[in-house]
Amino acid sequence: MIDDIDRTINALLARDLPADLVSQVKISFAAPDSHFPPQSVTLPAIDIFLYDIRENLEVRSSERMLSRQTSNTQTSLQKLPVHVSYSYLITAWSGSTSSPDQDEHRLLGAVLQVLLRYRTLPSEILQGKLANLTPLPKADIIQSDALQGRGDYWQSLGGRPKAFINYMLTVPMYAFQPITNVPLVTDVQAGLQNTFGSNSEATRHQVAIAGSVYNAKTNSMVSGASVNISSTLNNFINYSAAAPDGYFHFVGLQPGAYTLMVNIPNYNVLQQSVVVTADAQGNIDMKQVNLSLTPL
DSSP states (O other), X not given: OHHHHHHHHHHHHHHHSOHHHHHHOEEEOSOOSTTOSOTTOOSSEEEEEEEEEEEOGGGOOOOEEEEEOTTSSEEEEEEOOXXXXXXXXXXXXXXXXXXXXXXXXXXXXXXXXHHTTXXXXXXXXXOGGGTTOSSOOEEEESOTTXXXXXXXXHHHHTSOOOOOEEEEEEEEEOOSOOEEEEEOOOOOHHHHHHHHOSOHHHHHSOEEEEEEEEETTTOOBOTTEEEEEEEOSSSOEXXXXXXXXXXXXXXXXXXXXXXXXXXXXXXXXXXXXXXXOOOTTOOOEEEEEEEEEOBO
16 A cells, blocks of 8 residues: 555646656655665655654544445444554755755745645545545645654764655555444334334335544544434434444434534534435435534
């Protein structure tokens, strides 16, 4: 996966940097040491050196998410991804002998302008195993606590100090194999009768809604939310499910249209419509919904 992250950064810069720079500048992932550039790299160059990999413990979770299988009577359980942070040191290297520092600063400024546009990487540039990844990789730039011992760091590389951009991508990694062929409960007549009365058709056709509540800017889960669901199907439904870890679920529902609402402090109120159905055999349909909250 690491090579796919490298190729994704490369694709982003190749797409968004000015065309004249793209045609002139080589992008490298080599160590910026005293032997830079390697023989395969011609100057000018932008070097994107991966110097640190670690798990982001702030978003660690031991929860599992459900994924319905094609049989409608079985599901799979998948542990939530491990969020891994990859830290890059980005430097510019000029091929000019007259004003190398100014050329390097101009290159570095152009790269910084591109990276600052995206707090999450755009899905269309994700490469290899990152394609179709959810949630999208999150970017952090110019962290104040990054590389505290800068002098020691450059000394360890054997090179002279240079201006650099510290760029960190946090990428979800599905490290665990899902547990497959887990049977679904398909008969909850008592619960349905309590909610909808004695309607036998409502008892036979059952649907569920489950999902997560997350911050639209950071892609992190929002804990402590309460999700309200409402509908005008048969008897009016209006009740809530707590989402202490950012996850919620509603079961024992009839097929049809529902409205989900989240209203918590420091976020804009969110209302989202959901339509769920059941097949002719009355098997449970579980609708997966992600609720994206925008901070105030």
